[in-house]
Amino acid sequence: MYRDLDLYIGGVWGKASSGGTRDVLDPATEEVVGRIQDATPQDLDRALQAAEEGFRAWKSVSTWERGAKLRQVAGLIRERVDTIAEIMSTETGKPLAEAKGETGAAADQFEWLGEEARRVYGQTIPGRTPDTRLQVIYQPVGVVAAFSAWNFPALLPARKIAAALAAGCSIIIKPAGEAPGSCAELVRACHDAGIPAGAVNFVTGQSSMIARHLISSDVVRKVSVTGSVPVGKEILHLAADGVKKVSMELGGHGPVIVFDDADAVKAAETCAATKFRNCGQVCISPSRFYVHERSYDAFAGRFAEVARGLKVGGGLEDGVQMGPLANPRGLETAKTLVEDAVSRGAELLAGGKPPSDRNRGYFFEPTVLGRVPDDARIMIEEPFGPVAPITTFSDYDEVMRRANSLPFGLAGYVFTGSLNLATRASEDLEVGMVGVNEMLLATAEAPFGGIKESGMGREGGSLGIHDYLEPKYVKMKI
Known part of the structure; x- marks a missing residue:
């Protein structure tokens, strides 16, 4: 059931340019069950270019159509729940019933956030004079670099992919190397649902190199991470140089x-x-x-x-x-x-x-x-x-x-x-x-996140989409 995984860049599955791979182990047996591609900086540059082009195409898609696509992704995930759960159980060791529950929760994220795409409400503010109009509109932040953890390998990336797409952003998702197969299946569902090429990209390999390369790029305007507190702090430092929008869900106690x-x-x-x-x-x-x-x-x-x-x-x-x-x-x-x-x-x-x-x-x-x-x-x-x-x-x-x-404050x-x-x-x-x-x-319908060193921003609920949007104020004289 478990299979070797390729990179997904610009709507196409393919090998890393170096030909390098890394093993994926079953933690219950310590046996190799599959291999992932070891992305190079050149591969990441291709992903950045694809995401930039994908953003230009996807942001112009109407919110109603975006929502319909995301609900279609949710339907495909639910149809494939047995396959995805078996992959997840193999790569994480979690009981099959828990894996099926998580797969369903991942589908819920796509459904909920697909509906939220139509509910991004701006503001109309009364002007001080009869000939002025004040408005606040929300626009997608841009290309997103997202990094996910291994403990919930479908739900965690689903929160990021679904929110980014609902907002009109494109995304490069990097799953944890220990459990990449579940995330790959979400990307496959996005592909099969007709999400445009470049709107979703999937890369694997050496985590710190990938994080540094993507976050240092001017193409990336938003970073989302689920991980440990030390990892979150490191990524926050990387994002600071480019003053990039950051949301993170880190450790708790x-x-x-x-x-x-x-x-x-x-x-x-x-x-x-x-x-x-x-x-x-x-x-x-x-x-x-x-x-x-x-x-x-x-x-x-x-x-x-x-x-x-x-x-x-x-x-x-x-x-x-x-x-x-x-x-x-x-x-x-x-x-x-x-x-x-x-x-x-x-x-x-x-x-x-x-x-x-x-x-x-x-x-x-x-x-x-x-x-x-x-x-x-x-x-x-x-x-x-x-x-x-x-x-x-x-x-x-x-x-x-x-x-x-x-x-901690999760x-x-x-x-x-x-x-x-x-x-x-x-x-x-x-x-x-x-x-x-x-x-x-x-x-899916409630905001998830913490305070203090447990992170910033929220995933899910009506707040989840807003971390992928920027408010713009418009004053018009008529």
Whole structure:
């Protein structure tokens, strides 16, 4: 099912000019499943030229026609959900059911943003004199360079491609080398739906070289990135020289506050199911659990019980509930974070090591740590893996201070039956998104993004298209 991937430039699939390729591995088996092209600067120059020409053609297409094309892309993705999900599961190891859900969510982005293309409303401002007219119109920013992460290899690029196209921009998308196949299928759907040549371009290869080359080009006017905080900072520096419009969704370290009036057992079940989704490799994953001291035993006990009951394996295996980490870096990080926490006095309640029945692949048991001190590395660094640290609190102001103590601000979660507590905590958490008694936040119709070092701008919702538009003020005397 998995296949070698070419570059897609100017509406044509083709090889890199050097003939160089890179391997794509299945993280469940560590076997090579395909190869991607290793783009050269010459290939990137071709992509920039194609995107520039594609922008001139695509921006003149009416918003109604753009929307129709994007809805057609959504339909093709839904028709191909089984194929795309199998590719995704192979390259990431995520369970097939999760891969199908993500593929559907990617289609939703194209449908929603295709409809938003018709709803980019300007302004008419009353003039000070009868013979003047003041208007604000929105125009596409231009050519977009977009960089996506491997943990959601269809949804993340879909947010960028769909928003750019809806706004009338062209785009060069560079997916993560670990999981490029899902993004390639989105591009294939765009091609098959008749998106004009050059409006969408797909390049693969050495990430830092591609980023430097594209962002330094005068052709690119907008940069979008989903990745780690260090990567985001580097790209922001690159974009500053050209004063380019930037949006980025970076890392998080999602605090979860479980107040003593919440159903601790039910909250634990919800948290555990969400924490171990995609092996914990989710930017908005709940990753620091602050539980009221009166609820700790019930919450931690049930959380550990759920973790021990999860079936771990390759994403295409029957009944698997959690797959492997995406790469050996993630596996090593999980090991060291657990060791550090235990050395500082944390209790190991579940997991803590690679499964004994797996001698290949980047597997790690669903792991729960109890009574974790605040100075443990896992309470400070984003774990991005299947390790859940739980600690206690006794006072509202105390827990809010601890929850807001990090430079991250992507998502946070609250469990309570009190409208007062829910309202206060939602407003006091320093994050871009809050879930109250709910953890599945991402949806096409809502804005997704963070504050502080977790990024800038929003993807999705009615705000998502605006990061790809520039307002223009027009004053007319008649």
